[in-house]
Amino acid sequence: xxxxxxxxxxxxxxxxPVAEGEAAKKIEGKSPWRLGYERLRRDRAAxxxxxxxxxxxxxxxxxxxxxxIVGHGPxxxxxxPIGVTVDGQPLGPSATFLLGTDTLGRDVLVRIAYGARISxxxxxxxxxxxxxxxxxxxxxxxxxxxxxxxxxxxxxDWLLAIPFLLLAISLVSVxxxxxxxxxxxxxxxxxxxxxxxxxxxxxxxxxKEYVEAARSLGAGPWRIMFIDILPNVIAPIIVxxxxxxxxxxxxxxxxxxxxxxIPPPTADWGQMIADSQSVYQYGAxxxxxxxxxxxxxxxxxxxxxxxxxxxxxxxxxxxxFV
Amino acid sequence: xxxxxxxxxxxxxxxxxxxLRVEDVVKHFPVRSGKLFExxxxxxxxxxxxxxxxxxxxxxGLVGETGxxxxxxxxxxxxxxxxxxxxxxxxxxxxxxxxxxxxRPYRREMQMIFQDPYGxxxxxxxxGSIIGDPFAIHKxxxxxxxxxxxxxxxxxxxxxxxxxxxxxxEFSGGQRQRIGVARALAFRPKLIVCDEPVSALDVSxxxxxxxxxxxxxxxxxxxxxxxxxxxxxxxxxxxxxAVMYLGKxxxxxxxxxxxxxxxxxxxxxxxxxxxxxxxxxxxxxxxIILVGDVPSPIVPPSGxxxxxxxxxxxxxxxxxxxxxxxxxxxxxxxxxxxxxxxADGEDISQARPSLAAEDRxxxxxxxxxx
Numbered sequence: 001x002x003x004x005x006x007x008x009x010x011x012x013x014x015x016x017p018v019a020e021g022e023a024a025k026k027i028e029g030k031s032p033w034r035l036g037y038e039r040l041r042r043d044r045a046a047x048x049x050x051x052x053x054x055x056x057x058x059x060x061x062x063x064x065x066x067x068x069i070v071g072h073g074p075x076x077x078x079x080x081p082i083g084v085t086v087d088g089q090p091l092g093p094s095a096t097f098l099l100g101t102d103t104l105g106r107d108v109l110v111r112i113a114y115g116a117r118i119s120x121x122x123x124x125x126x127x128x129x130x131x132x133x134x135x136x137x138x139x140x141x142x143x144x145x146x147x148x149x150x151x152x153x154x155x156x157d158w159l160l161a162i163p164f165l166l167l168a169i170s171l172v173s174v175x176x177x178x179x180x181x182x183x184x185x186x187x188x189x190x191x192x193x194x195x196x197x198x199x200x201x202x203x204x205x206x207x208k209e210y211v212e213a214a215r216s217l218g219a220g221p222w223r224i225m226f227i228d229i230l231p232n233v234i235a236p237i238i239v240x241x242x243x244x245x246x247x248x249x250x251x252x253x254x255x256x257x258x259x260x261x262i263p264p265p266t267a268d269w270g271q272m273i274a275d276s277q278s279v280y281q282y283g284a285x286x287x288x289x290x291x292x293x294x295x296x297x298x299x300x301x302x303x304x305x306x307x308x309x310x311x312x313x314x315x316x317x318x319x320x321f322v
Numbered sequence: 323x324x325x326x327x328x329x330x331x332x333x334x335x336x337x338x339x340x341x342l343r344v345e346d347v348v349k350h351f352p353v354r355s356g357k358l359f360e361x362x363x364x365x366x367x368x369x370x371x372x373x374x375x376x377x378x379x380x381x382x383g384l385v386g387e388t389g390x391x392x393x394x395x396x397x398x399x400x401x402x403x404x405x406x407x408x409x410x411x412x413x414x415x416x417x418x419x420x421x422x423x424x425x426r427p428y429r430r431e432m433q434m435i436f437q438d439p440y441g442x443x444x445x446x447x448x449x450g451s452i453i454g455d456p457f458a459i460h461k462x463x464x465x466x467x468x469x470x471x472x473x474x475x476x477x478x479x480x481x482x483x484x485x486x487x488x489x490x491x492e493f494s495g496g497q498r499q500r501i502g503v504a505r506a507l508a509f510r511p512k513l514i515v516c517d518e519p520v521s522a523l524d525v526s527x528x529x530x531x532x533x534x535x536x537x538x539x540x541x542x543x544x545x546x547x548x549x550x551x552x553x554x555x556x557x558x559x560x561x562x563x564a565v566m567y568l569g570k571x572x573x574x575x576x577x578x579x580x581x582x583x584x585x586x587x588x589x590x591x592x593x594x595x596x597x598x599x600x601x602x603x604x605x606x607x608x609x610i611i612l613v614g615d616v617p618s619p620i621v622p623p624s625g626x627x628x629x630x631x632x633x634x635x636x637x638x639x640x641x642x643x644x645x646x647x648x649x650x651x652x653x654x655x656x657x658x659x660x661x662x663x664x665a666d667g668e669d670i671s672q673a674r675p676s677l678a679a680e681d682r683x684x685x686x687x688x689x690x691x692x
Contacts (some may be wrong), residue, residue, distance in 0.1 A: 031489065032446060209442035214506070216400050218429035219459045220422070231446040 032313075036235070039312035044105050046308025049301040056298055060116035067114075070098065072107035074114040075265045078272050079105060090284045098122050100286035103279055108287060109162050114267035123184055123249040127203060128185030130248070134168065134194025139233070141195070142202035153199070159192035172260040178303075181268065182261055194240060201233040235313040242306035245301035253295055269295045341513055341545045342399065342432075344374040347408035347418075349391075349398050353620060367619050368394040370569035371408070373646070376513070381539070381546040383560030383577065385553060385592070387616055391569040392549045393437075396515045399547065400434050401425055413512065430460060433506035437518040439498035443490040449476075449501055450486035456508040471508070479504045479534060496527035503534065503612065507542070515547045520555060532559060553596045557581060562655070565589050568619055568627040571646060575656035583666055585649045585658035588628050590670055608671035634662045635675035 030038075040046055059066070067073055080086045082096075083105020091101045099108040141152035171185050205211065206229065214228045255261040256270030264271065269291045276287035350365035369391040376382045384392050389535060397403045399410055400416060410418040417428050436442035443452055454472045456461040463471055473483035479500045490498055498517060506514050516535065520528040536559060550556045555575055556563055564574045565588065573586040584590040591610040598604040612631045617623050623630050629639035638661045648654055649663035664670055 031448075032491075209436045209438055210444040212397075212435060213434065213442050213457075213502075214401055216402055216429065216434045216457065217456050217459050217505075218422075218426045219455070223459065227447075228444055232444070 014194060032235070036313040040308055043308040043312065045304050046312075049305040049308070052297065052301040053305065056116055056294075058299070059113050059121060060120050061119060063110070063113035067107075067110045070107060070110060072097070072110050074110050074267050075106065077104045077106055089282055090279055090287055092284070093286055099290045100284070103255070103275060104288050107182070108272070108290055111267035111272060112269070112291055115269040115272065115291065116294065116298070118179065118262055118266065118268045119249050119252060119295070121179070122186065122252040123245045123302075126183045126186040126190070127241055127244045129183070130190040130244060131194050131237060134191035134196075135198050135233070135237055137191065138195040138198025138200075139202055139225060139230065142199045142206060142231065143221065149199075152195070155193040156195050156199075159189070160196075162189075164189055164251070165258075168251075168255055169260050172255065176265045177260055179262060182252060182255060186248055186255075190244070190248070190251075194237070194244070197236060197240060198233055201236055203230055205229050205232050220249045239306070239310040239313055242309040243303070246302035246306070249295070249299055249302070339377040340375045341413055342374075342376040342380045342407075342517055342547070343411040344372060344395075344399060345409040345411065347395065347398050347410065348374045348406045349394050349403055350406045364620050367569050367622050369398060370622070372566070372569075372571050374564055374571065374574070376545055376547060377561075378512075378545055379539070379543050380561040381548050381559050383556035383563040384547060384549045384566060385551060385556050385563060385598055386566035388551065389616060389619065390566045391619075392566055393517050395566070396434070396517050396547065396549055400432055400515055401428075402434075414527045426460070430456070430509045431511045431514040431571065432515065432622075433509070433511045435499075435502050435506050435516045435519045438522050439495050439502060440490075440522075442502050443498055448487050448489055449481075449493070449686075452501060453504045453508060455505060460509075475504045475508050478507065478560060490607070492636075494527075495523050496530060499523060499527075499531050500534065502518070503531070503538075507538065510542055511544070513547070515544045515549075517549050518551070520551060521552065528555065533561065553592060565592065568616060568622055570627055570659065572660070573658040574646065575652075575658075579653070579656050583652070583656070585652065585656070585663035586628075586660045587632050587634050587662075587664055587673075589658070590664050594671070608669055626659070629675075633670050633673035633675060635662075636662060637676075638662075 007133070037208055040176055063074070072078070077083060078101065083101045084090060084103075088103075090105070091097060093100045097107050097109070098183070099112065102108055102111065120146030137152055137156070141149045141156075168185050168189060175181050175185075211224060211228050214224050252261060253268075253273070256268045257274045259271075259274065261270055262268040272291040273288060273295070276284065276291070280288045337342055344381045349369040350367055353364040353366060372391075372395055375381065384395065386392050394403065398405055401410070401420070405418050407420065409416055412428055412432060415428070417425065420428070443449075450469065450472050451458075453475060454463075454468050457468045457471065469486065470530055473486060473571065476483045476486070481497065481500050481504060486495075490501065493501065497524075502519075519535070520531050523531060532555065535546065539546060546559070548559050560577045561581050562574065562576045564571050565580075565586065566572065567588050573580065573589045575583075575586065577587075581593065582587065584593055587610075591612050594607065598607065610633065612633075614631050617627070617630055623640075624643075625641050626632070626635075626639040626644050629635040632639065642661070644659045646657045646659040646662045648656055649658045649660065650665060652658075
């Protein structure tokens with residue numbers, strides 16, 4: 001390499017013209033995002049779960065279409081002998097009711113489709129709230145340090161020490177049930193664990209030389225936080241988000257199961273499972289099995305996708321869940 | 323702190339020539355005891371009264387063992403650390419207490435090159451964006467103009483400007499260090515503080531980077547502070563050299579003067595450890611083996627900080643802190659902090675300290691710290 005001549009002539013000559021278009025694309029590096037995405041695409045199990053999740057989302061979106069096709073509304077009660085037996089027991093799967101009926105003579109298939117809406121909305125929205133609060137608090141705590149850090153860290157410890165279900169049940173019973181309440185309660189109670197992970201990540205990244213370099217160039221705290229630090233914690237945040245969605249879905253189902261979730265008659269998986277308890281012993285297995293299966297398949301798909309996302313975006317596995 | 327350590331800066335450089343003057347800089351880091359109400363009782367004496375001056379267009383080498391405070395001093399100069407006390411005067415202006423906002427114009431004129439070419443580049447950002455950081459932060463160039471200037475500086479340091487959109491992970495260690503150099507050069511600063519810029523690179527790459535830095539100095543009239551623990555590298559690049567030990571400068575001299583007439587026993591010991599390419603000469607040479615380890619910077623030894631390990635130590639060394647001044651009739655630009663300096667030709671490899679054994683144990687009660 002002819003260094004001296006290089007340095008000597010570089011000032012006089014203008015920089016070499018850069019190839020535009022295709023040639024420029026060839027030498028463009030692949031971003032860590034792109035590499036992660038490509039790894040994810042090669043992950044068979046993750047891709048199958050993506051397909052399953054897409055199906056569930058489609059089922060939720062087109063729930064009214066399903067209802068129209070089978071001709072049963074989600075809250076439409078079919079009296080005996082169409083929807084229930086003459087002594088008031090649910091009917092098993094048949095040509096009319098593909099997955100059977102429930103205690104009030106409603107179509108289980110249609111109610112599962114409508115229930116997916118609640119599960120997915122709560123799963124996504126509450127997770128986004130959780131992650132947004134957790135990331136903001138963790139970033140602020142670690143970056144500013146000192147009193148800010150110690151008070152926020154104590155708050156997180158305190159939140160983590162409270163049993164989630166007990167607090168959620170009492171909160172919902174005080175405020176009154178409803179979709180918004182459910183989302184807010186789940187979203188605002190779970191951020192502490194995200195906050196802890198982000199705080200730990202930021203604490204270690206804060207000491208990297210490139211942050212020091214940015215400071216020595218005169219970068220202010222906001223620029224350092226959002227341009228130098230945040231992109232380096234986004235990967236763990238995304239991984240955690242994908243693993244948090246199934247947890248949130250289960251939390252919503254648990255609260256509904258316990259009767260403090262979505263108020264009836266809105267269709268909800270947790271509520272259906274709870275409702276099925278009274279008739280299961282009389283042989284109505286379909287009412288318990290199909291909603292449970294829906295919940296199981298959904299959370300399993302999200303979990304497998306979450307594992308795939310972790311393998312793809314955090315390949316060394318050195319940053320998370322040690 | 324100890325007033326006697328505030329040595330007068332070398333008088334040989336006149337004020338107009340001096341780009342950077344460091345006066346009695348002290349940096350202590352509090353050691354958290356962990357107990358809730360007894361915090362900040364102990365301090366790490368990382369830098370303890372250092373005075374230096376660097377002339378324009380020159381290179382000052384800064385050498386010393388790991389943990390002697392070289393890097394801390396560098397970060398005090400660039401104000402990445404706040405000083406505990408002392409002054410940093412850059413181009414005639416005292417910058418030691420400027421708030422971040424008023425420090426910004428000076429940040430354009432002094433830059434840093436970091437040790438770790440892997441850690442000093444953000445892995446999530448493209449090289450063009452990293453090198454363009456100075457322009458973005460100081461809002462001096464945007465869009466195509468910024469790209470043009472970034473590619474110009476990439477060319478200057480021997481990088482292919484077409485690699486503008488690559489990520490740091492796609493470069494080798496040496497190329498990464500060139501990216502670091504390019505970022506530091508973007509604004510054509512006056513002073514570049516190089517914090518061990520080559521110690522993480524392998525030897526053939528070291529030479530490339532050192533030559534690059536030397537070429538750039540000639541080209542752009544840069545002034546360097548060059549931190550290293552490899553003495554032969556320092557000798558190659560520096561005009562003068564400061565030797566640090568436990569947060570203090572023990573000897574400061576023009577490079578050949580230091581090599582040929584080391585006055586401080588520590589300097590002598592360091593030089594005797596430099597490998598010689600000639601095996602015969604190497605076999606003949608008496609290495610000065612220092613006993614023990616570097617004492618804790620939390621509880622530095624009294625008097626001369628080197629006395630627990632010095633082969634020439636006397637009682638005086640325990641009692642009094644030697645001033646940094648010319649010794650044995652040296653020129654005023656060659657100063658050493660030693661009561662019993664090494665004479666030319668003196669072999670201290672066989673010297674024995676005349677101290678009772680227990681005096682060489684550092685007692686916490688003796689310290690002159692906080």
